[in-house]
Amino acid sequence: MKYDLAIVGCGSVGAAAGYYAALSGLKVLMLDSHTPPHRHGSHHGDTRIIRHAYGEGEKYVPLVLRAQELWNKLEEVSAVQLFHRSGVLNIGPSSSEFMRNAENSASQFGLTVEKMDAEQLQKRWPEWSVPDGYIGLLEPNAGYLKAELAVGILNEKAAEAGAELHFNCQVDAITPEDNGVKITTSEGEFSASRVAVTAGTWVKALLPELPINPVRKVFSWYQADGRYSENNKFPAFTVETPEGDQFYGFPYNNDGLKLGKHNGGQPITAPEQRRPFGSNTQDGSEVFGFLRQFLPGVGVCLHGEVCTYDVSPDEDFILDSLPHSPQISVVTGLSGHGFKFATVLGEIIALQAAGQPVPFDLSPFKISRF
Ligand SMILES: Cc1cc2nc3c(=O)[nH]c(=O)nc-3n(C[C@H](O)[C@H](O)[C@H](O)COP(=O)(O)OP(=O)(O)OC[C@H]3O[C@@H](n4cnc5c(N)ncnc54)[C@H](O)[C@@H]3O)c2cc1C
Known part of the structure; x- marks a missing residue:
């Protein structure tokens, strides 16, 4: 056949x-x-962020808007909630290319975003501590998917x-x-x-x-209370640090926060090299500096997982x-x-x-x- x-x-x-x-x-x-x-x-690892105002470039926006329609339709036909409209808060220096792209794609495609300075952001979510000169771009209609x-x-x-x-x-x-x-x-x-x-x-x-270059990545769950939960309207987020590192995270029930570092990781060439969480000394600690600076109220690492990216040259x-x-x-x-x-x-x-x-x-x- x-x-x-x-x-x-x-x-x-x-x-x-x-x-x-x-x-x-x-x-x-x-x-x-x-x-x-x-x-x-x-x-x-349960969840994946879906953002529409796209920091990686406007060329992705028509695709992601159609993807969102299809996710919504899939929820309808399956009667299972796959999308959580938690909102996504992008945080970065006002000079960041990612932030600029996200803002430009929002204005080009008429997407709802709320822009705020560091002070406004911290007033709304006192859990955050962001440097002066930073901005926040909240996309209330974005969120995460149950992957x-x-x-x-x-x-x-x-x-x-x-x-x-x-x-x-x-x-x-x-x-x-x-x-x-x-x-x-x-x-x-x-x-x-x-x-x-x-x-x-x-x-x-x-x-x-x-x-294509395979890269080993880790992500992990940290102790956090109800302030960091979806119930408290704490959104999923992406953060660019002053050093140019990129972190992302998800509100997680009332007792945790899932976090990962988007850049970095270990290039590997065979599946056996994808060793379990904790095999590399930096696995549990790579988000510590970020947490200390941006989310100082979050506690210890509860557990983690490994995953892989298929990375193209650009x-x-x-x-x-x-x-x-x-x-x-x-x-x-x-x-x-x-x-x-x-x-x-x-x-x-x-x-x-x-x-x-x-x-x-x-x-x-x-x-x-x-
Ligand atoms: C830690 C982490 C966090 C991420 N966060 C986000 C996020 O927040 N938002 C987002 O949009 N994306 C995110 N991503 C990226 C996203 O998850 C991936 O881009 C996406 O899942 C890749 O889909 P895929 O279908 O290419 O691969 P997969 O979902 O891995 O599917 C590939 C399939 O191919 C099968 N396969 C491979 N080789 C063979 C073979 N020879 N024969 C038969 N079957 C084979 C595998 O078994 C597997 O089932 C994240 C990824 C990771 C690792």
């Missing part, structure tokens, strides 16, 4: 691609070496829509053929007219020519077909900010597989820029 579309990797983006492609009536095969959601990829829950639901909905799911099935090779692609797996060979490679961090095991996404094999498309280089886009990236894969036009400018995301 020949499938219209085979999806290699059914974590965040692949699960969405399978769902939208099956919904559109395509014959879809979904392959994953694990059973998503799981802790071996990039989607675990593992969403991946599970997308795969479930894909199966209900008729996709064939083969999990615990490792893909070993993808070979272009005259009228499609051969996919060699631990359970034998499959053929499809098109393949979407959404394999996350280890995509280079299948497509070694891609300019930290922008790669959304393209392979130059010599247009029947193989790839979504990679999500560089630690891709979860929020999973729905729209899945929809794009489905449209391409159905031969439909894609209503977004994908030219900034081409492989040929490298």
Whole structure:
């Protein structure tokens, strides 16, 4: 049997691609070496921020706005809350490029944001201590997504829509053929007219020519009381420090705060190098300086996790077909900010597989820029 579309990797983006492609009536095969959601990829740890006023550049805004619509619709069809409108507070020096981009994209796309200076910010949330010359940009309609829950639901909905799911099935090779692609797996060979490679961090095991660097990252939960909770309207946040480091965090019930450092991490070349939280001396302590300076009331590290980023040279996404094999498309280089886009990236894969036009400018995301 020949499938219209085979999806290699059914974590965040692949699960969405399978769902939208099956919904559109395509014959879809979904392959994953694990059973998503799981802790071996990039989607675990409960939550992911979704921001619309985008510090990484305005080119992402039309994509994220469509992604948000699709997340909302997925909530409706599944009757499960996946999006928490906690608001997202971006904090940084007024001269920061990230802050400027976020502000510009808000004004260009008419997004609601509230800009405040350091004094106004601290008055509203006395938990924060921010340097003079800093600004806050609160996006009240943004928030966070329940990531593992969403991946599970997308795969479930894909199966209900008729996709064939083969999990615990490792893909070993993808070979272009005259009228499609051969996919060699631990359970034998499959053929499809098109393949979407959404394999996350280890995509280079299948497509070694891609300019992707896997990076080990940690994130952890810290002791915090109800003041830092969503109940108290404490928003999810991103912070750029005076040294140029970037931290992010989530309100978490009434008894914790989840935090991570976006830049840095350990470049790795094999899955075994993704050693557990605590294996590196700085794992538990990399946010200490940030906490002391910005959130001095937060307490000790409760526990942590490891994860990986698939980092492209410019930290922008790669959304393209392979130059010599247009029947193989790839979504990679999500560089630690891709979860929020999973729905729209899945929809794009489905449209391409159905031969439909894609209503977004994908030219900034081409492989040929490298
Ligand atoms: C700590 C951390 C915090 C983050 N925070 C945010 C955030 O706040 N907001 C945000 O938008 N993004 C965030 N991200 C980024 C986001 O989570 C990722 O960009 C996104 O989850 C990547 O999706 P993916 O589908 O590419 O990979 P994954 O979800 O990891 O899926 C890849 C799948 O491919 C499978 N696979 C791999 N190789 C093979 C093979 N050979 N054969 C079969 N299957 C294979 C894997 O098993 C896996 O299921 C964060 C990432 C991390 C690590």
